[in-house]
Structures are given as structure tokens and as C-alpha cells.
Amino acid sequence: MTKPPRRFSVKRRLLFMLLATVALAWLLTVLMSYRDARRQVDALLDAHLAQSAALLAAQLGAEFHEGNEGEEEREEIDADDLTHLHQYSRQVVFQIWQDGRRLLLHSANAPRERLAAQEKGFSDAVHGDERWRVFSLWIGPGQPLIQVGERHEVRDRIVGSIAEHLLQPLLIALPGLAVVIWFGVTRALTPLTALSAQVMQRDPENLTPLEASEAPVEVAPLVESLNRLFARVRASLDNERRFTADAAHELRTPLAALKTQAQVARAATTDSERQRALDNVIVASDRAAHLVEQLLTLARLEPGRPVSPWQRCELRAVAAATVAELAPLARRKNIELELDPGGPTPVDGNPELLRILLRNLIDNAVRYSPTGSVIRLAVTPERTRVALAVTDQGPGLASEEREKVWQRFYRILGSGETGSGLGLSIVKRIADVHQAAVSLDEGDQGKGLRVTVIFRYPEPA
Amino acid sequence: MRLLLVEDDLLLGDGIQAGLGQAGFAVDWVRDGVAGELALKTEPYAAVILDLGLPRLTGLELLGRLRAAGNQAPVLILTARDAIADRVKGLDSGADDYLVKPFDLHELAARLRALIRRARGEPVPVMRIGALELDAAAHRVSFEGHPVELSPREFALLNELMLHAGRVLSREQLERQLYAWGEEVESNAIEVHIHHLRRKLQPELIRTIRGVGYLLPREPHD
Numbered sequence: 054m055t056k057p058p059r060r061f062s063v064k065r066r067l068l069f070m071l072l073a074t075v076a077l078a079w080l081l082t083v084l085m086s087y088r089d090a091r092r093q094v095d096a097l098l099d100a101h102l103a104q105s106a107a108l109l110a111a112q113l114g115a116e117f118h119e120g121n122e123g124e125e126e127r128e129e130i131d132a133d134d135l136t137h138l139h140q141y142s143r144q145v146v147f148q149i150w151q152d153g154r155r156l157l158l159h160s161a162n163a164p165r166e167r168l169a170a171q172e173k174g175f176s177d178a179v180h181g182d183e184r185w186r187v188f189s190l191w192i193g194p195g196q197p198l199i200q201v202g203e204r205h206e207v208r209d210r211i212v213g214s215i216a217e218h219l220l221q222p223l224l225i226a227l228p229g230l231a232v233v234i235w236f237g238v239t240r241a242l243t244p245l246t247a248l249s250a251q252v253m254q255r256d257p258e259n260l261t262p263l264e265a266s267e268a269p270v271e272v273a274p275l276v277e278s279l280n281r282l283f284a285r286v287r288a289s290l291d292n293e294r295r296f297t298a299d300a301a302h303e304l305r306t307p308l309a310a311l312k313t314q315a316q317v318a319r320a321a322t323t324d325s326e327r328q329r330a331l332d333n334v335i336v337a338s339d340r341a342a343h344l345v346e347q348l349l350t351l352a353r354l355e356p357g358r359p360v361s362p363w364q365r366c367e368l369r370a371v372a373a374a375t376v377a378e379l380a381p382l383a384r385r386k387n388i389e390l391e392l393d394p395g396g397p398t399p400v401d402g403n404p405e406l407l408r409i410l411l412r413n414l415i416d417n418a419v420r421y422s423p424t425g426s427v428i429r430l431a432v433t434p435e436r437t438r439v440a441l442a443v444t445d446q447g448p449g450l451a452s453e454e455r456e457k458v459w460q461r462f463y464r465i466l467g468s469g470e471t472g473s474g475l476g477l478s479i480v481k482r483i484a485d486v487h488q489a490a491v492s493l494d495e496g497d498q499g500k501g502l503r504v505t506v507i508f509r510y511p512e513p514a
Numbered sequence: 515m516r517l518l519l520v521e522d523d524l525l526l527g528d529g530i531q532a533g534l535g536q537a538g539f540a541v542d543w544v545r546d547g548v549a550g551e552l553a554l555k556t557e558p559y560a561a562v563i564l565d566l567g568l569p570r571l572t573g574l575e576l577l578g579r580l581r582a583a584g585n586q587a588p589v590l591i592l593t594a595r596d597a598i599a600d601r602v603k604g605l606d607s608g609a610d611d612y613l614v615k616p617f618d619l620h621e622l623a624a625r626l627r628a629l630i631r632r633a634r635g636e637p638v639p640v641m642r643i644g645a646l647e648l649d650a651a652a653h654r655v656s657f658e659g660h661p662v663e664l665s666p667r668e669f670a671l672l673n674e675l676m677l678h679a680g681r682v683l684s685r686e687q688l689e690r691q692l693y694a695w696g697e698e699v700e701s702n703a704i705e706v707h708i709h710h711l712r713r714k715l716q717p718e719l720i721r722t723i724r725g726v727g728y729l730l731p732r733e734p735h736d
Contacts, residue, residue, distance in 0.1 A: 133524045198665070302595060303594070305594040305614070305615040305616055306594055307591075307593075308616040309613065309615035309617060310525035310526035310529055311525075312616045312619075313526060313530055313533055313616075313619055314528070314529040315618040316533055316620070317532040317619070320533070320536045320619075325530070330532060333528060336525060405656075421595075495690075
């Protein structure tokens with residue numbers, strides 16, 4: 054057994070798509086919130102840095118003005134003294150540089166080198182493996198430089214915490230959502246599952262319509278299509294069954310004749326009796342063979358089967374060849390076959406099938422024509438079509454019979470003819486294959502029968 | 515025994531006519547239902563072989579009319595349709611037997627003989643009258659235990675006489691049972707066959723009733 058192709062599951066796909074969409078939307082929200090939070094936190098903490106620097110400047114500026122030049126170098130100030138500034142002030146460090154070069158004062162947690170090279174406004178700097186945000190400010194002309202700094206890590210932590218709070222519900226909600234979707238989709242797919250079970254349990258012979266009353270809107274068209282398909286399959290099966298049955302029955306009579314004549318030959322007591330029966334055996338075999346041949350032709354003309362080759366044919370030439378082929382048969386009944394002369398008659402089709410069509414038409418005409426009559430063939434090119442007409446001088450067809458003769462095995466009873474009853478069915482099939490129209494009407498002066506096949510004039514090549 | 519064959523297929527009809535002729539039947543053959551009806555109105559047939567798919571009047575229609583007219587001749591249907599429903603329909607329409615094509619000629623002849631026997635109330639295949647024995651199926655006649663060689667026509671004639679033993683059969687009646695239409699009948703054909711039968715069997719076995727016909731007595735000496 055070959056491995057079946059990997060199939061996708063509607064359930065799994067829906068689940069995946071819904072979860073992915075929800076997760077993505079959520080993540081996008083988180084990302085945007087994170088960026089927004091980052092901006093806000095940056096702005097807020099920058100403001101705090103600036104404010105701290107301003108406070109320091111104000112305080113120190115006053116001290117410097119009082120003359121305390123702050124001779125002690127590198128005095129350390131516990132940043133805790135500035136706790137009233139901000140809850141994050143513990144993280145905030147400052148340095149006060151005389152002329153920007155000599156460290157006058159700094160908070161305990163501040164690094165020893167200058168926080169930032171820049172001497173005005175906000176800047177970013179790296180000390181060791183830590184990134185810093187620094188605000189620099191000169192207290193005044195000729196006065197020390199104040200630098201207030203803060204580790205970026207602090208801001209990262211705040212923003213990270215915000216993002217974390219945003220993400221947490223997603224982690225809880227996604228599995229919950231998955232469960233809800235799973236159950237929802239399973240429920241929604243129940244009619245499909247039921248339909249599948251209904252189809253699976255079906256007998257192949259059972260082509261009755263599926264129960265569709267409870268199917269949801271999405272499944273109803275599938276059920277309807279299936280039911281339409283069932284109807285078509287049933288019709289075609291019925292047709293085939295009928296045909297097979299008819300064909301078997303039609304074969305029985307020639308076989309019965311064959312067997313009977315053979316038995317007569319075997320029991321014959323005189324040579325002439327035996328000879329006559331044996332001749333009849335041969336005629337009966339020919340007839341059975343002809344019927345089988347016609348059946349096979351019809352089987353080959355199954356609708357939907359591609360026909361090849363398909364080419365430009367000269368219909369009159371095909372007609373002429375068929376007339377030549379069947380002339381001896383006609384001559385035996387002293388019937389004359391005539392083909393009207395005329396211009397070119399191009400037709401697109403299969404030459405072999407066209408020949409079979411013509412042979413059946415002529416054969417039929419010969420069968421039903423009286424001895425000494427004439428069968429006329431005309432192939433007429435017209436602007437948009439090519440008309441083929443076969444006219445005989447036989448008994449013709451009553452109008453109510455004209456529809457029936459296209460049916461398989463329909464035979465005009467009492468004609469004494471031993472045709473297969475398939476000739477016109479074959480003609481019709483071949484005409485259908487060539488998209489040609491077939492019609493029956495009276496022959497010349499209302500006598501006999503005229504079969505007309507109208508082909509489409511081919512597109513110029 | 516004279517039969518009517520209603521069959522529209524030329525080769526099959528020809529074969530049945532010839533084959534049953536070989537079996538000692540005289541067969542009239544018509545090719546459509548209307549001709550069949552006409553023939554049945556004018557001739558007494560021992561049995562009818564009826565095809566169902568007939569022109570002008572179908573086999574079942576013909577059968578219906580035949581029975582409606584009170585004709586009791588046994589009818590054997592020949593058909594290409596073997597579905598049980600078809601068989602039931604044929605038998606219910608008044609047919610006595612049924613053969614599906616293709617069939618065996620011997621079987622057809624045997625069934626016809628059986629139908630004719632049954633119709634005449636002679637269920638025994640071998641008829642015995644005195645020392646005379648006739649086996650219709652085997653086409654054998656024996657007298658006093660010794661086999662007797664008879665031509666098909668002589669056999670058919672003896673068969674008729676034995677079937678109607680004790681009754682006088684006219685020359686015309688015998689001709690009608692022995693010869694189909696179109697068969698050339700010499701004016702003294704029956705006399706000649708009777709003469710041969712008497713010679714081959716026993717001169718006084720078949721009696722001539724002057725001006726009426728021939729009689730085979732039920733008891734040899736009554």
C-alpha cells in the first residue's frame with residue numbers, strides 16, 4: 054500500500070491559525086505598549102535626572118556663594134540624603150567636578166571617573182559593563198559641573214516588568230483559548246463527521262440522496278453536489294445496465310439461429326439440406342459478428358472518451374471512399390449509390406469515425422431500399438456548416454417512429470431486416486462527438502427517408 | 515403433427531422449421547403476430563411456438579387473443595428475455611412452456627412432444643396399443659417386441675393414429691397434421707403411407723372405413 058498523502062486537518066489548522074493570530078496580536082500589543090512604556094519611562098526618569106541636577110545645582114550654588122569653596126576633595130555624600138527626590142533616587146548618582154576636571158563631591162555609589170564626556174544635557178555612557186544615562190549641568194560660569202547619572206538597567210527593569218505584566222495573561226489565556234477553539238471546532242464539524250459516516254457506511258449500490266436537512270449552510274452545498282453526483286451516476290449506471298441487458302438479449306437471437314442451423318446441418322439426411330443449413334450457419338455467424346462489431350463501435354464511442362486523431366477531413370472524399378466500399382453490397386440488391394459532385398467540404402473530425410458514420414447511413418439505406426432504387430448522397434458546403442444528406446427511396450419512417458430510431462436496438466419491426474438495431478445509435482453518437490446535428494425527414498417528393506447530418510464549418514487553420 | 519411457428523427472425527425461423535421437420539413435425543411458419551392469429555383461426559395446430567418480440571402484434575398480445583378466443587392449443591414461448599418476471603408474465607398469459615434463446619433443437623422438440631402429450635391427456639411418453647409400441651421421444655416403433663424402421667412421415671402418421679386410437683381420422687385431417695403449408699402433397703400420399711405401415715407392421719392393424727377415413731382400434735380385435 055502506498056502511503057496516503059499528508060492531509061491537513063481543518064481542526065488543527067483552525068486551531069493553529071486562531072492561536073497564532075491571537076498570540077501575534079497580543080505580542081504586537083505588548084511590543085507597542087513596551088515601546089510606549091519605554092518612551093514614557095525614559096521621559097519621566099530623564100525629567101527626574103534633570104530635576105535632581107537642578108536641585109543639586111541650587112543647593113551647591115548657594116554653598117559656593119557662601120564662600121565655602123569645598124576644599125575637601127572627593128567628599129562623599131550618601132545619596133540617601135537625597136531620598137526625598139524619587140523612589141528610584143537610590144539608583145541616582147551624582148558627581149560635582151571643579152572646572153569639569155577635579156572631582157569635588159560625589160554620591161557614594163558613583164563611579165570615580167567622569168560619568169559622561171559631554172558637559173551639557175543628556176547623554177549615554179558606558180562604565181565597566183554598565184550603561185548609564187547622564188545629565189550634565191554647569192552650576193554657573195566659573196562654577197563646578199554637575200553630572201547626575203542613572204544605570205539604564207533600572208529603566209530596563211521597570212519596562213521589563215511592565216511587559217511581563219502584559220504578557221502574563223496571554224500565557225494563561227492561550228491554552229484556555231486553545232481548549233475553547235478545539236471544542237468549538239469539533240462541535241462545528243459534527244455534521245461533516247456525521248456526513249462522512251453516512252457516506253462510509255453506504256453500500257456501493259446505494260445511490261439514493263443523502264439526508265441533508267440537518268446540514269449547516271457550509272455543508273449543504275457539498276451534500277447537494279454529492280446528491281447530484283449520485284443522481285448522475287445512477288442514471289449512467291441504469292443506462293449501462295439497460296444496455297448490457299439489451300445487448301445480451303440481442304445477441305441471443307443470432308446465436309439461437311446459429312445453433313439451430315448447426316443442429317439442422319448435423320441432422321440433415323441429404324447433401325443439399327446440409328449445404329443449405331451450413332450456408333445459413335455462415336450467414337448467422339456473420340450477423341452475430343456484425344452485431345458484436347457494432348456493439349464494440351458503440352462502446353468505443355463512450356461519451357467523454359477522447360477521440361484521436363482529430364484532424365481536418367474532406368467529407369466528400371470520405372463519402373466517396375465509403376460509397377466505393379459499399380457499392381458491391383448495393384449492387385447485390387440492384388441499388389445504385391450516387392454521390393453529388395461539388396466544392397470542397399472540410400470538416401474537423403476523426404476520419405475513421407466519419408467513415409463508420411457514412412457506412413452505417415449507407416448500409417441502413419441499402420437495407421431498407423427496394424431493389425432497383427437509387428440512394429443519393431449529397432455533401433453541401435454552406436457558409437457556416439457542411440451538410441451531409443443520405444436520401445433513399447425506401448418506405449420512409451412514420452413521424453412517430455423518427456424519434457425512436459435513435460434508441461439502441463430499435464428496429465423497424467416487420468421490415469424483415471436483420472440489422473443490429475444499432476446503426477443509427479452509432480450515427481448519433483459519432484455526430485455528437487463531432488458536435489453535428491442529425492435529423493430525419495422525408496425524401497424527394499415526400500417519399501423515402503432522408504438523413505441529414507450538419508457539421509460545423511471548421512475555423513480556418 | 516402440425517405446428518405453428520411465429521418468429522420474425524428469418525434465419526432462426528428457417529432453422530426451427532427445418533429442424534422440427536427433421537424431428538417429424540410439420541411446421542407452418544409465419545413472421546408476424548397478425549399472420550399468426552389468422553393461421554390459428556384457420557388451421558388446427560398441435561402446438562404453437564411463439565416468439566415474443568413480434569411485429570404488428572406482440573407474442574403476448576397474440577397469446578391473449580388466442581386464449582380469449584378459446585383456443586387451447588399448447589403454446590411454447592421462445593424469447594431472449596430470461597428474467598423471472600418475463601417468464602412469469604408469459605406463463606400467466608396462457609403459455610404452457612418457455613424456452614430462452616439460444617436453445618437446443620432436441621430440447622425444443624422434446625418439450626413440444628411433452629406439451630402435445632399433455633394437451634391430449636397422454637402423459638406416458640411410450641404409447642402402447644396391443645403389440646404396438648411407439649416412443650415419440652426416441653422416434654422408435656416396435657411391433658411384437660421387434661423394432662420397425664419407419665420414415666419420418668410414416669412415423670408421424672402412426673403417431674397420429676395411435677394418439678386418436680379408436681377414432682376415425684379422415685384423409686384431410688391426417689394431411690393437415692402431417693403436412694405444412696406449401697408442402698407438396700400427392701393426392702394419394704396418405705394411402706401410400708398407410709400401405710407402407712400395413713406392410714411393415716400387420717395388414718389388418720389399420721382399418722379403412724370407406725368414404726370416411728382410417729381407424730386404429732384400441733383393442734386389436736374389436
